[in-house]
Amino acid sequence: MTEEQLAKARRLAARDGYTTVRVEQGYIENAPVADGWADVVISNGVINLCDDKAAVFREIARILKPGGRTAISDIVTERQLTEAIVCDVNLWASCIGGAMQQQHYRRAIEDAGLQICEMRENPQYHFISDSARGATVTFGVKSVSVLAAKRG
Ligand SMILES: C[S@@+](CC[C@H](N)C(=O)[O-])C[C@H]1O[C@@H](n2cnc3c(N)ncnc32)[C@H](O)[C@@H]1O
Incomplete structure (x- = not known):
């Protein structure tokens, strides 16, 4: 949710080689993804x-x-x-x-x-x-x- 959380998630994904993981910013009430x-x-x-x-x-x-x-x-x-x-x-x-x-x-x-x-x-x-x-x-x-x- 916060910039710090996003930065940490991206850093850990890169460190551990999770190349299929994408981190997007958003609130759970309004997720930045399409219907279905x-x-x-x-x-x-x-x-x-x-x-x-x-x-x-x-x-x-x-x-x-x-x-x-x-x-x-x-x-x-x-x-x-x-x-x-x-x-x-x-x-x-x-x-x-x-x-x-x-x-x-x-x-x-x-x-x-x-x-x-x-x-x-x-x-x-x-x-x-x-x-x-x-x-x-x-x-x-x-x-x-x-x-x-x-x-x-
Ligand atoms: C108790 S922590 C749980 C964190 C994580 N899911 C875990 O299992 O360790 C609650 C998290 O909810 C996030 N949060 C609170 N309200 C939110 C909202 N409306 N949309 C997205 N995240 C929210 C906060 O930033 C916080 O990181």
């Missing part, structure tokens, strides 16, 4: 940081080929977060403040035209700070992995 371009879209720990998750899933559906797949790791909640949590910038930075309630998350994926094949918890994932751990217990904040496909 991708066989697979992967995302790890980014969507919870986006305020308009429906727009992200619509964008994934737009860029996937029919029958294409997306593999996502993200943070969701069992219970709806309160306004105090959502407005806490430190909890957003900890990947908690922007986490969506899991049924709403599923619906946003399906409303975008993607079919969920599997959604499973990652019980080995743990938050570090005290405030993050507190919110985890109160709201059931957790890491999940999702596999979904664009209807063909």
